[in-house]
Structure formats: C-alpha cells, structure tokens
Amino acid sequence: MSDTPVLAFEDVTKVFYKGSQPVVALEGLDMAVREGEFVSVVGPSGCGKSTLLNLAAGLSPAAKGRVVYRGKPVEKINTAVGYITQHDNLLPWATVRKNITMGLKIRKVPAAERAARLESYLELTGLKGFENHFPAELSGGMRKRCSLARTLIYSPEMVLMDEPFSALDAHVKMIMHKELLRIWDEQRTTILFITHDLVEAITLADRIVVLSARPGCVKQEMQVDLPRPRDPFTLQTSPDFSVIFETLWDGLKDDIYKGENV
Ligand SMILES: Nc1ncnc2c1ncn2[C@@H]1O[C@H](COP(=O)(O)OP(=O)(O)OP(=O)(O)O)[C@@H](O)[C@H]1O
Ligand SMILES: [Mg+2]
Structure with a gap:
C-alpha cells in the first residue's frame, strides 16, 4: 500500500441552511485515504457521514477547508470515484x-x-x-x-460506499462481506466505506475513523491489524477482534447514547 493520499479532507467544515438557520454538519475534519486502503468511517446518525462522501464525490462544496483528490481540489463532480449512495x-x-x-x-x-x-x-x-x-x-x-x-x-479506481449492506439480513451481509473482500483483494481498489455497524467496519477495514456527534470531526482512528484474508464468518470469535471492538465502542458509545436520547 502506498503512503500517497488518494483522497484528503483538510480542515473541512460543511454548513447547511434551513432558511437562515445554519446546521453545521462537519467541522474541522481532517482525514486521508491512501492508495489501495480500505477505510471505514463510523459515527452516530446525523454526524455528517453521507455529507463526507458527497463532498468527495464533488456533489456539494465545503464551506471551509479543502477536499483534495489525487493532489487536486475537488471542485466539480468527481468522475474518478464510484459512489454507492445511501439511498x-x-x-x-x-x-x-x-x-x-x-x-x-x-x-x-x-x-x-x-x-x-x-x-x-x-x-x-x-x-x-x-x-x-x-x-x-x-x-x-x-x-x-x-x-x-x-x-x-x-x-x-476508488469506491465510496454509504451503508451498502444495511438492508441485508445478517447472513447475506456476511456473504457480501466475503465477496467484497475477495474483490478488494483482487483489485486493490481504494475504498471509503460508511457504516453504523462496528463489526462490519472491523471485518472489512485496514483503518477505522470514528466521527464525533454533529458537527462531525475525527474523534478516534484505529488501525485494524487483523491478518488477511479474513473470514467474516469466524473473525468475530478471535480475541484480537474483541479488543478492537471494545476499544472502538468505548470511544463511540457516549455519542451514540447522546444521539438516541438514552
Ligand atoms: N441537503 C441538506 N440540507 C440541509 N441539511 C442537511 C442536508 N444534508 C444533510 N443535512 C444535515 O446535515 C447533518 C448530517 O447529515 P448526514 O446525512 O451527512 O448524516 P449521516 O451521518 O450520514 O447520518 P445517517 O447515519 O443517519 O445516515 C444532519 O443534521 C442533516 O440534517
Ligand atoms: Mg448517512
């Protein structure tokens, strides 16, 4: 894997307006995805995950900061990326x-x-x-x-995926994980994958980025050093998997509970 970032978010802030009322979706977000890397982004509902992908795809501009693809600012539709949207x-x-x-x-x-x-x-x-x-x-x-x-x-050359497997039942989901890992292993496409599901993120990714509750910014990053090829059907039983899960869940749970008003 190369160290060159394919995609970089540099101090990115995104604001939406409902009439004159601003909604700050992302604030001061810094993150990068390297060539051939599989990065998962997790974070509570409404923290700006889909907004992040829309910025990378060039569907909407940042209010502040830059989104850079292969060294060039994304200023129009980014046709180099494939985008599997949430809806x-x-x-x-x-x-x-x-x-x-x-x-x-x-x-x-x-x-x-x-x-x-x-x-x-x-x-x-x-x-x-x-x-x-x-x-x-x-x-x-x-x-x-x-x-x-x-x-x-x-x-x-790069795929943006916004919760692509969220509507699938648990078993079909694992089959799709296995297939996606196989395709990724063959093609080494760079993937930025959004999910709510920590198990899914750990199963698939090289690195996981945890976003804070809105306005989203990077709260935690973690390298997933589980060996590949990974078997989605058995990976969860490994003690290393549990350690990663618990560490990430510790960072995520307060924001999730806050969002759900638990
Ligand atoms: N086009 C828009 N106009 C106004 N506000 C928007 C728009 N798109 C997103 N927002 C707001 O920005 C915030 C982030 O939305 P976004 O869809 O990026 O969240 P998300 O993290 O993908 O949530 P989920 O996990 O539920 O899909 C939300 O408060 C949302 O209401
Ligand atoms: Mg979303």
Whole structure:
C-alpha cells in the first residue's frame, strides 16, 4: 500500500441552511485515504457521514477547508470515484440488466465483455433470474445489491460506499462481506466505506475513523491489524477482534447514547 493520499479532507467544515438557520454538519475534519486502503468511517446518525462522501464525490462544496483528490481540489463532480449512495439511485425505468451495465456502456466496453461481466455480477449479488425486473419489483436488499453491482462492475479506481449492506439480513451481509473482500483483494481498489455497524467496519477495514456527534470531526482512528484474508464468518470469535471492538465502542458509545436520547 502506498503512503500517497488518494483522497484528503483538510480542515473541512460543511454548513447547511434551513432558511437562515445554519446546521453545521462537519467541522474541522481532517482525514486521508491512501492508495489501495480500505477505510471505514463510523459515527452516530446525523454526524455528517453521507455529507463526507458527497463532498468527495464533488456533489456539494465545503464551506471551509479543502477536499483534495489525487493532489487536486475537488471542485466539480468527481468522475474518478464510484459512489454507492445511501439511498439507491437506480433508474426506475431501466431493468436490472440495464441498470447494472449502464456504466460499462458509457465507457464503451464491448457487448461481449459487458455480457460476461453482467453474468458474473448477477451471480455474485444473487440477482440471477431478476435481470429483466425493474427496481420497483425488487426487495430493499435486492436494490442494494443491484446498486453494488452497478458500481463494482466497471472497477472504478476508488469506491465510496454509504451503508451498502444495511438492508441485508445478517447472513447475506456476511456473504457480501466475503465477496467484497475477495474483490478488494483482487483489485486493490481504494475504498471509503460508511457504516453504523462496528463489526462490519472491523471485518472489512485496514483503518477505522470514528466521527464525533454533529458537527462531525475525527474523534478516534484505529488501525485494524487483523491478518488477511479474513473470514467474516469466524473473525468475530478471535480475541484480537474483541479488543478492537471494545476499544472502538468505548470511544463511540457516549455519542451514540447522546444521539438516541438514552
Ligand atoms: N441537503 C441538506 N440540507 C440541509 N441539511 C442537511 C442536508 N444534508 C444533510 N443535512 C444535515 O446535515 C447533518 C448530517 O447529515 P448526514 O446525512 O451527512 O448524516 P449521516 O451521518 O450520514 O447520518 P445517517 O447515519 O443517519 O445516515 C444532519 O443534521 C442533516 O440534517
Ligand atoms: Mg448517512
């Protein structure tokens, strides 16, 4: 893994306005993601995690500070990154097949290769047999898997993932973790992965960044030195896993409880 940051947030503040009322989503956020690294961001609901990805994708500007991608400030849509958004944005009028292969078509990938890659991603995401369905005819979890296939199929150099597995049941989630780790191991795509789920973050990531309650800033960072390849089905039983979990949970729990008014 190289030390060069692919993506860097430098003292980033993001403010939204509801009328004249400001909502500070992020404040003084500093973090970087290195080439080939898998970074997970965890933090309480509303602390600015999706906002962070929107800034990296160039969908909205920072109020203060800079978001830098490969040494250049992100000032317009960042087409180098693939973005799996929290609320899937599948095209409602297009079938699963069209939704998944759209990125390949735009990139002028020949039809035979499109068909071959489609087959393998339908297999991978368990959508085989549903290629002619429309998004409205899929379950929530299937829509999530379709979004995942649609982005991973064209192998973007960096992938932003916003809680991509949150709608999946526990077992399907672990299967997807295994597959994502396999794909990442093969392609060494740089991944910035948002989740609420600490177990998921530890299972997948090289490094975990914990954000504070809103306004979000980096509260804690932790390297996950668990050996790879990791088996999502057994990893949780390792004592090293428990130590990492407890350390992170200690840092996170006060903000989570505060957010939930417990
Ligand atoms: N377009 C917007 N206009 C106004 N306020 C916004 C907008 N987008 C986000 N916010 C506010 O910014 C804050 C951070 O929102 P964001 O969606 O980034 O949180 P999050 O950490 O992703 O939460 P969750 O875990 O629930 O998905 C929230 O208070 C939210 O209300
Ligand atoms: Mg969010």
